[in-house]
Amino acid sequence: MENPVVIGLTGGIGSGKSTVAKMFGDLGVHWVDADIVAREVVEPGTPGLEKIAEHFGQEILQEDGSLDRAALRTIVFRDPHEREWLESLLHPTIRDELARQLQPEDYDLPYVLLVSPLLLETDQYTLARKVIVVDVPVETQIERAMERDDNPRDQVERIIAAQMPREHRLERADYVIDNDRPLDQVRDVVRELHLKLQDKDWD
């Protein structure tokens, strides 16, 4: 069977990408999550983690040698230069690893999903044939991200400021999933879109 077509699924922090991806997953769709891959490439023993420790010092590591993600999050979302440094280190590796994981074995659906907050901000979008945007108003995004991760509002706002503005993301969308509504309604929309994609209705 031919390689499945890659459909990108994006949205800002707290928009509901993981929630929507799980709904596709329940329908048998294979998906790869860039946030998970971004963790894999800085696991202990990786060149990525070694370079981060060289750059930021050993205090960026926890006692067990793993990355102190909260500390790095505070640094990079306060200092755009440090964020750019981290992105230029990690994004090429993340993209290569995404491309690798997007080729499942023994898979009989015509598409797979690439779930990423930075699909359109990076060259990850070149991996995808079509783009689904999970959309909520910014205030909903902030409230959900604060509640989920116990993040202070100003940190969530800084993360949103580092991402593509909502209107620009919507301009790039082939399909929009409005996630500012009850989950059972979102599930119905996902099922409908899945049927469309399953029928290769993407040209």
Ligand SMILES: CC(C)(COP(=O)(O)OP(=O)(O)OC[C@H]1O[C@@H](n2cnc3c(N)ncnc32)[C@H](O)[C@@H]1O)[C@@H](O)C(=O)NCCC(=O)NCCS
């Ligand atoms: C800064 C880090 C260590 C913070 O880790 P933490 O566990 O607190 O958050 P996590 O990785 O789960 O990301 C949470 C959300 O933050 C946002 N985010 C993460 N990195 C970025 C970035 N470089 N630019 C804009 N938003 C980002 C995304 O919406 C993401 O879903 C981590 O996000 C990171 O290594 N970022 C750089 C790699 C990257 O760009 N990852 C995004 C997917 S490609």
Ligand SMILES: Nc1ncnc2c1ncn2[C@@H]1O[C@H](COP(=O)(O)OP(=O)(O)OP(=O)(O)O)[C@@H](O)[C@H]1O
């Ligand atoms: N339709 C909805 N109604 C109410 N809560 C929702 C809805 N969709 C998602 N949520 C909740 O909002 C929070 C953010 O959702 P989710 O983790 O799926 O977002 P995300 O886009 O993957 O975020 P991130 O980019 O930060 O990883 C979660 O706590 C989730 O349970």
